[in-house]
Amino acid sequence: MADPIIHSGDPRLALSALAHARADIVAALKATLGKPNSTLVGAAIGTGMAAQAASRGGADFILALNAGRLRSMGAPSIFSLLALRRSNDFVMDFARSEILPFAKVPVFFGACAFDPRRSLDAELEKIADAGFGAIVNFPSSIFLDGRFRADIESAGVGFQRELEMLHVARKKGMATLAYVRKVVEAQQAAQAGVDIINLNLGWNVGGTVGSRTGLSLTQAAEYAKIVFRHIRAISEDTLCVLEGGPIVSPQQMYEVSAASKADGYIGGSTIDRVPLEASMEQVTSAFKSVGTLQKRIDELERQLEHVQREYSIVGRSPSIQQIKQRIEKLAASPLPVLITGEAGTGKKLLARGIHEAARRPGSKLISASAADPGGNSLFGSAPSEGGRKVLGLLQYHPKATILIENVECLCVDAQERLIEVIETGVYRRLGDNEKGRFEGRLILTSTRPLSQLGSSGLLMPALESRLSPGHVFLPSLRDRLEDLPLLAEHFFQALRKDRRSRKLQVDHSAYRILMTYRWPGNIRELRSVLETAAISCEGDWIKAEHLPPLSDADAPQPHPADEREWIIDALQRHRFRRGETARYLAISRKTLYNKMRAYGLPLQPRTNA
DSSP states (O other): OOOOOOTTOOOOHHHHHHTTOOOHHHHHHHHHHHHOOOOOOEEESSSSSHHHHHHHHOOOOEOOHHHHHHHHTTTOOOGGSSOOOOOOHHHHHHHHIIIGGGGGSSSSEEEOOOTTTOHHHHHHHHHHTTTOOOEEEOOOOGGOOHHHHHHHHHHHHHHHHHHHHHHHHHHHEEEEEEOOOOOHHHHEEEEEEEOOEEEOOSSSSSSOOOOOOOOOOOHOOOOOOHHHHHHHOOOOTEEEEEEEEOOOHHHHHHHHHHHTTSSSEEESTTTTTHHHHHHHHHHHHHHHTHHHHHHHHHHHHHHHHHHHHHHGOOSSSHHHHHHHHHHHHHTTTOOEEEEEEEEEHHHHHHHHHHHHHHHHHTOOOEOOTTTTTTOHHHHOOOTTTTTBBOOOOHSSSSTTTEEEEEEEEGGGHHHHHHHHHHHEEEEOOOOOOOOEEESSSEEEEEEEEHHHHHTSSOOOHHHHHGGGGEEOOOOOOGGGGGGGGHHHHHHHHHHHHHHOOOEEEEOOOHHHHHSSSSTTTTHHHHHHHHHHHHOOOOOSSGGGGSSSOOOOOOSOOOOHHHHHHHHHHHHHTTTTTTTHHHHHHTHHHHHHHHHHTTTTOSSOOOOOO
């Protein structure tokens, strides 16, 4: 059965398909917050192109503001406060034709309450009839101060009128978002029952027309924490987001949001003006100096390849940086090294990196059999009756680096002999205890944590204490997801060299799936998934539909109610197109169809009677 097609010419049909009623919008946003590693991101923009790009990038909601339109015309956001034209008519002109028909996420209409000649009820009816299900007070009197602000409030067209507008909108079933800057404004908005409160930290810095700010990132985080605490003391259900001020990059957004316990972030200039200025400047410069740029690109790619392959470990996360620093010290030391970590984290590759970093002349990396608990292949054995003696790796490669995998599998006798090798450099052959000297190095691995190896009795206390100084723990991939893009590029480089394939890149839709998966098989599983996707992909971009189905058998299965909300959220994001929804959820269309029936979800989008 074909996916239902929503006619983009009638905004009310799009509104119905996206379920842009207050309860649906708020529930969808809270469901997004409930997902792992998720935060709400809103895009305050003023063109259809910006709205569609933000949606593809994963924006959870859109604010159609006059400031966004003015920025696209080359003016700074602060011009939105000037009486250049009727703000609501201005926003309606572009938002109804460019943004609403193509939006896959809720759209908040930036409504102005300054004009006392216009009835709030009539304005809101007009906005609702156009197909908008959500309202935000913008432009707002919160950006004014001093005597002018006092006069505005005295005239009855200030913040209190904006709150009245949001209150009326809420009674009409529309979702509401309030801009605030002060604690008292935030408290009043929370008491008025506003669904989302956006703490504006000032006009954005950055770019060619950015403003200045007196707040540092630390000060912004502390102030936001105070404001959000006052909001949640009044209403725990209110979503708290922030915007503007010193925040101009995703990393700064994360730092301030984490410290202030924000539910999300709204980007205006940081999403459209600042990146557009930078990218246009860079692209134009590239066209002007393509030859020089290509040389620079080649040089940077060589540098990136070197950084990625340093010690055979790829990544720049804090945990990986610490491991690289530790490897530098261990490589120059004769200490035995114990590498622990889950299966698939790259323990064997790290062992090779340590061996190569040591630069021992004439030394090889030799792996001992993991299926030899008695240590026969390691220590060798005396000749049996009518048999021949067996040379052990310690005797056959006395100056090599010996890699012993799954050290916890060695029996007690083998562990005792290993302790003797570590402490004296002497090994004893099995059967007759004939001795020999080992001048190489030992690297051992285990999938168990070091503390568990000792407490469970898998390792003798003496062996645990000898291995502890040279212990290196490799974190799982789910604990260093920030390294996933670098790992993906590393694997694609290997594919290009092995198969002379095209230069592949991962699309945002695929990254959203990869970054929320738990990766029980770690880096080994990631490589397999990307190689499978590379075969399925015919172009240069790997998208969500190219990824194989990902399932985590160890992860807790979702409660039916949670799964129902999960499916509703995905359907809303993709305008009830079941093919796109199934690919986004990494399930088959048949499975999605059956789940929709089981949860009583309509197979067709709702329409107005």
